[in-house]
Amino acid sequence: DVKVTQSSRYLVKRTGEKVFLECVQDMDHENMFWYRQDPGLGLRLIYFSYDVKMKEKGDIPEGYSVSREKKERFSLILESASTNQTSMYLCASTLGQGSTPNQPQHFGDGTRLSIL
């Protein structure tokens, strides 16, 4: 089974801090994704990456950046945390462009981030 591991289940940070959320997958997947999930808004894509050192903006990239130095690891960075970034963050991975588009994404258990 694919394992996607997010470094923290719960995290509390202060406004203005730089926050790092880490995600590691063990199935050699090319594509990795970061979403945030908010009540009434569903899952929204922040950033994704289809290869090492490659990144693409999703629907809501403002206030976030990402890093992918190794294939298995995809980090989400909140440059200067704000209260409106309090949310559930989910990481996912899937096979790359050479595979058929119906490959499912595999999700981690999420990080519930609170910015005070």
Added chain:
Amino acid sequence: AQSVTQLGSHVSVSEGALVLLRCNYSSSVPPYLFWYVQYPNQGLQLLLKYTTGATLVKGINGFEAEFKKSETSFHLTKPSAHMSDAAEYLCAVTFSGYSTLTFGKGTMLLVSP
């Protein structure tokens, strides 16, 4: 742009009753469709996915979904609800080789004894 609409943010059923969760998509090209389930404070787990050719798709935990191109729908059903089915259900669609998913806003299924 692709989009997904899930009708009803909450659906309540009694244990043993039929479960029907609705999902409609908008697309001008053939879609690839997924249903995921999310239990409280957990990530998403794949229930089933639509692969071209088979309009009735069977998934885990007794769920199934039927792809109806004429209605642009992919509704999720289960003949008899169980208490353990209480969770949030999310429908998602993709069209591209990058596998970028667009999710509906989710439907919370509540099961009463």
